[in-house]
Amino acid sequence: MLKIEQVSKVFYPGTVNEKRALDYVNLEVSDGDFVTVVGSNGSGKSTLFNLIGGTFPVTGGKILLNGTDVTGKPEYKRAFTIGRIFQDPTVGTAAAMSIEDNMITAYKKGMKGLKISLNHAKREMFKRELKQLSMGLEERLKDNVGLLSGGQRQALTLLMTVLSRPKLLLLDEHTAALDPRNAQIVMDLTTQFIEKYELSALMVTHNMQHAIQYGNRLIMMDEGNIILDLKQDEKKNLTVPKLVEMFKSIKNKEYSSDEDLLS
């Protein structure tokens, strides 16, 4: 599915501000893998996602998606295979447009033509899709997305992202900006869609419990490296204290509390 070979990223190279955000990282994600990614701030999680998604180019290394080299491809071309959801619920939808207009744009990836495809059949289909969210949005097709709450918008973003059937989901702390109740709803929907459409997924989270509870694999990042990679069996019996213990033994550092790891 996804193969990252010797990928590195250096910001501001050759200046006093030079920062090596990723340090020759290797990672292979198989079809159907649901990988949770943890690590403290500045550990390189977001950089990794931005490189996979194509927000900025790599400094060195190769990124392969389904066997094809996408290292030099722009973000919008990679979007055909990758569905990405950001922490900010406003990034995934167009606030100034109605729900149905948002959905018709998301319905199919790629450049659009001079066709009017938003018809009765499509609206019925969108209503069926929106029912899955059980937020009553199916009655509000013509309302502007800007009128929805953060949780509703993020749920809609998730639905729109899977509507075009990507192969890989990049979830960048996509529930972090929501209140606990909505975060749970969006998280439940996420696992439901991943199973239903057999997607592979990478999910960054600061919630250790979520990192352990969801997915079949867990990686931990620190200072631009993947320092821990727990597969299915190893992950099953994992608890938060165990994870913290592992982190400490690898880093051989003393932490005053879990907080440093979580934040």
Place this chain on the structure above:
Amino acid sequence: MIEGIFVDGLIFSIMVLGVLITYRILDFPDLTTDGSFATGAAVATISIVNGLGLFPAILLATLAGAAAGIVTATIHNHLKVPGLLAGILTMTMLYSINIRILGGRANVPLLRIETLYSRMPEQFSFLSEPWALLVGTLIIVMIVKLILDLFFRTDLGISIGALGSNEQMIVSMGINPRVLKVIGIAVSNGLIALSGGLLAQYQGFADANLGVGMVVQGLAAIMIGEFLFNTNKIFLISLRVIFGAIIYKGLMFFGRYYGYYINLTPSDLKLLTGILVIVSLVIAKTRNAASSADARKKAMKKNLAMREHEEKKEIEHA
């Protein structure tokens, strides 16, 4: 006289529709307008003077405007300069080009030559001349509006709207935002040049300075329109723009006509237009703040009510 204001306003409204596309739909402040409006007038006039025929003349004018838009979008896309600067560059270059098109002169008359506006009284001979011009212009504007409304209901049109609202979303949908910008800005300037081509025929001359201050006038008309009613439907938005354009022209007419009582000269009108835009911005801002505060209050009330309801349920359960 009153028909004249309407004809003026209707021709102007096509230009404002173009400004609407860049400023409101694409969220791209495009200053090409001031140049491409005069380009449209120049191309239409020279084509007619050279006997190319009325329809090809107006088509060429539109295409010339679209080409100017493509230049702006390309400068913005490939040199990564802000849209404002790209527009200013094209506008400045267009000034020279427009004078070239007009054969080295700043002003070319269209006298004793058949134009759309000399044809209209013949076409609608059952109407008096002013009314014939009004009906003819209204038909043209309605056709343009219909095509534009349809365009913004197509998948392409909707994605252009989405680009203006959220560029990241367009990228996430696998669309190259640069291509959409080129299309949107080309359509916008095509309309602006079409409007210029019509105005030249209506007033009987093309002038290299015809476009000066057009952007601000267009914005004023859009903002006047936005005071009329609230909507997110494109056919109502474009209708609102046409109303706004006519009202703006009406206001300017009265400014010219009665202005001398308070010592107002026609050259003061640009100042007044600018002030009108600023006042509109202030009103819109306070209105927005008020309505969002209102919405927040409502949402909080709703949430509270919901929570109370659930708590009650739980208590009943217990």
